[in-house]
Amino acid sequence: MGGRTATRLLPAALLLAVAAGCAGPSTAYKRDLHQQLAAGRYEEAAARIDALEHEYGERNQVLFWLDKAAVLHDAGKYAESDALLDRAELRLDALYTQSISKAAATFLWNDGADDYRGEPFERALLHVLRALNYVYLHQQDDALVEARKVSAFLTGLNDKLAGKQVYRDDAFAQYLSALLYEEAGRQDDARISRDRALKAYEWYATDYRTPAPSFAAEPLAPGQGELVLLHYNGIAPRKTSQSVQVAWNDAVAVVGADEEGRTNQQVNNALRAGIMADAITVAFPAYVQDPYQVRGSRARAGRLAVETQLVEDISAIARKALADRIAAIRVRAIARATIKFVLAKVAEKQVEERAGKGFGMLAGVLARSVAAGSEVADTRAWTTAPAEIRMARLPLPAGHHQLVVEYLSQAGAPLKVETLEVDVVEGKRSWVHVRSAF
Template sequence: DDARISLNKSKKVYEFYAASYGTPAPNFPLDAGDAQAGGELVFIHLNGTAPRKIGKSFSVAWNEAVVALKASKDDEKESAQAQNALRAGLVGNAVTVAYPAYIQDPFQITGSQVEAAGRKAGTQLMEDVSAIAMKDLAERQALIKVRAVARATIKFILAKTAADAVKKKYGANSWQALAAQAGGSAVAAATEIADTRAWATLPSQFRMARLRLPPGKHDVIVSYNGPTGAVIATRTFKDVTIRQGGRTYLHDRTAL
């Protein structure tokens, strides 16, 4: 019964995958009768590289930045200080905001197939990591940008408040005032960096093939195909042991 429950859960997951990421449920038409006569080879293909996160920036008009800050639910001390400065009538300029974005490095391999003992099976897409990552970020991007605007506005206000205090004490044309203004702007700009942390070691795709084979040792040939279906690379796994009624797992990673 556990197997049936797991199967039903996986079907629901792939219904979601198909609707959200365009990944259809895999179909492995294995002959149940072969299970009694041999074992199974499971090949997992880690294809391509996951998308990279980079930092981008844009400018926001002061009035829009203030709206974002006022809408922020940040209760930290710095946010409270910035809110107080706004209530006191502080006016600023456009604010530069950093935010993350994904870019996908291209790769040529689009599929693969395994062959052994005169039998073949093509890999099927199990999980599209790139599609999941990009859609997840896209769905959160609006909130990320609003928070980034609020954060950048806080930094600008605190820097300007500090510079104004120095001007008031030493005079607008004093070297202290000029240094405070330049230093505050530089610190605010340098610390406004998008969060580009990501799982850089993941592949773009997880693909899988299943192949029934007779017991014994087999040379397994894996062919990697390009967009036109032409083979652009191969790899041979020597003396792979298949056991009666068991599963043998192989995996390979490509980034071509």
């Protein structure tokens, strides 16, 4: 890289550093949103998301749609929720099929420089919410389409990651698909999805401490139907940035191990010289689970009382998914920060040779500031998703019922009671969901 080129790059790099700071909504915004969800003010939360759409930015449109769609789902606006989930799905499909041309920029700038492509478990949850939106809208055929789509997505994921101890299937999505297929009379599809759910719950028990729920259900008596209660509990963990100092020699070793030829000879020479550095500072993402009081729930209808079972621990899945790839994230971050530091020193030296020591020092300060300012962790995540999903299945006489939902503390004491009006149809399965975020 010539001195003139390095000098020209500095102003552009400064502008990019400012742009890099737009990594999605702020922590304060997320906390405010969580408070609205805890209070059950879903329409206010949706309005808040709309008002701050600009904070998401173009790279994070998928996150904007996901955040608002989940809130609208909780508000009972299922058609509006599905329209946003459809947009998110189409965008994710486009990002998946297109060439990842921004990969180099992501490596040289930061992991947030690319469009948000979502986590695999978020993609599965997208289809789960779409299927449930259609269930509540009594559009069973469309719900089955989502069941097929999530099954196809998870099959592809499982084939790609077979044998690896990572998130490779989604037990609850498969369980839900089995129930939808069963309701539609497609017993073979229901059996396949149920078998896959059971298999996934086997490693869920180890990786996420989520034991398999009871799949057994007594045959409905004449005049009975089944009510399925879904309880979305807590708020999904949020990502934060953690800064760590890495010894210079360790950082050089990471860059030296790069086999993709991203560093030129001049950078390698500077690395070997160890230019004025004892250590570099890098940033890694980490999940933080905000506490929530509700640890379980119980549904009562007449004399029947059933406690919900944990069917999906989204918080545990998210944290384990990050842990599974944190080593690769750290290596990439260390290599990137080291190269940026060296490029800054190279630019400083070349400007000094061309324009004098004072200009060289100024160029060095600017270049190092840009390098440090652009090295931020990617803290993007689906903000409005629940921390966990719980389920209860209640066989009830056909007709109208008052369903009492008790939100329970860790000790099993009721923290809050909510009453819902529900209708049960003979020989059919009815669905209802509740949300707690406090």
